[in-house]
Amino acid sequence: EPKLIVTDLSASVEGAPILRHVDLTVNAGETHVLMGPNGAGKSTLGHVVMGDPVYEVTSGNIVFDREDITGLSPDKRSRAGLFLSFQAPVEIPGVPVSSYLRAICEGRPGAGDMKGKQFRRHVRELAETLDMNPAFLDRELGVGFSGGEKKKLEMLQLLLLQPSLAILDETDSGLDVDALGVVSRGIEAYRRQPDTTLVIITHNTRILEHVDVDAVHVLSRGSVVAHGDASLIDDIDAHGYEQFAALPVAC
Ligand code: ADP
Ligand code: MG
Ligand code: MG
Numbered sequence: 001e002p003k004l005i006v007t008d009l010s011a012s013v014e015g016a017p018i019l020r021h022v023d024l025t026v027n028a029g030e031t032h033v034l035m036g037p038n039g040a041g042k043s044t045l046g047h048v049v050m051g052d053p054v055y056e057v058t059s060g061n062i063v064f065d066r067e068d069i070t071g072l073s074p075d076k077r078s079r080a081g082l083f084l085s086f087q088a089p090v091e092i093p094g095v096p097v098s099s100y101l102r103a104i105c106e107g108r109p110g111a112g113d114m115k116g117k118q119f120r121r122h123v124r125e126l127a128e129t130l131d132m133n134p135a136f137l138d139r140e141l142g143v144g145f146s147g148g149e150k151k152k153l154e155m156l157q158l159l160l161l162q163p164s165l166a167i168l169d170e171t172d173s174g175l176d177v178d179a180l181g182v183v184s185r186g187i188e189a190y191r192r193q194p195d196t197t198l199v200i201i202t203h204n205t206r207i208l209e210h211v212d213v214d215a216v217h218v219l220s221r222g223s224v225v226a227h228g229d230a231s232l233i234d235d236i237d238a239h240g241y242e243q244f245a246a247l248p249v250a251c
Contacts, residue, residue: 002048003028003165003197006061011048018044020222021059026165029189031198031211033233036219037241042087042201045219046167050084051077053226064165076223079108085154085162091142097153098123098137100162126159129189130182148178155186164195184210205237220244 006024010017011211018041026032034042048055049062051074061070069077092100105112114122127134132152139145145153158166168187175183184207190196200207216233218226218241225244226232235243 001030002026002063003030003065004199005063006045006049006060007063008137008212009048009057009062010059011044011055011057013044013055017058017221018055019048022219022222022224024217024224026196026197026199026215028164028197030214031200032215032217033204033208034199034201034217034219035233035236036225037203040219041222043169043218044222046084046086046145046169046199046201049167050074050082078161078163081164083158083161083166084169085158085166086169091145093140093143095141096138097141097156100141101137101156104157105160108161110162118192123156123160126156126189129159130136130155130185132182146176146178148176150173151182151186155182155189158186158190162193162196163197165197166190167201169194169200170200170204170207175204175207180206181209187211205233206232218244 002025004024004026006022009019009022012020022045034045036042044055048057050070051069057070063069063070064077064080064082068081069080072080098120102119104209105119111119111122123137124134127137130152136149136152139149163214170183187198187200188210191198202208213230213233216228216230217224218232218236220241
């Protein structure tokens with residue numbers, strides 16, 4: 001059963017093409033990895049699937065749970081069960097992490113239906129699952145957050161919202177051991193929840209060491225240049241992306 005079908009997707013920013021005729025299918029329950037050199041368009045693909053209005057879709061479409069979502073607002077996509085994590089620099093002094101988490105669950109099934117006390121207990125349990133100090137929940141949102149703390153916030157959001165498709169965009173910059181641990185535990189906990197499908201965007205293959213990967217897609221200059229199984233990760237680790245560079249760019 002396909003969860004996400006991207007067909008012939010092209011997208012531009014201010015008239016400049018970035019994605020070129022991307023095809024990608026992710027079946028429900030699978031874990032896919034999207035790899036590619038810096039600037040390949042990986043993050044852009046995540047943002048376009050999520051409906052970021054910065055990007056103009058110039059061809060193709062996006063089908064999620066059999067519904068064409070190409071024209072839907074990001075909010076509608078989120079409510080339909082799509083989630084994109086990226087290190088959004090939200091910083092709201094005076095607002096504790098716990099209040100922010102409560103706010104993003106508002107009006108949604110699951111955590112959004114919980115009473116205050118029940119919600120707080122639920123969040124504390126999730127924090128424990130992630131091996132986090134519950135004092136983090138009282139921190140001021142975003143203020144002075146380290147890379148690892150940003151990851152903690154992202155993973156809490158992921159586990160609270162329980163999207164049926166999560167796209168995790170791991171920044172190319174190095175994650176410290178703390179952050180890697182949080183992400184690994186977050187991915188494991190997410191996968192234990194029912195009806196979850198995962199796309200991990202990364203070229204940090206250390207994140208993938210403990211993840212069962214069903215498929216790998218390689219993006220280069222805005223096009224998908226290779227599809228494969230998990231063995232492609234080791235191949236890229238050993239030989240890099242040059243092996244794909246000779247392929248012509250689709251236009
Ligand atoms: P990756 O995540 O694979 O490193 P990105 O999707 O971030 O690549 O970027 C792909 C290309 O598109 C880059 O050349 C980048 O500069 C350009 N790009 C992405 N988003 C924007 C934007 N909002 N405005 C201008 N250029 C952008
Ligand atoms: Mg990049
Ligand atoms: Mg990126």
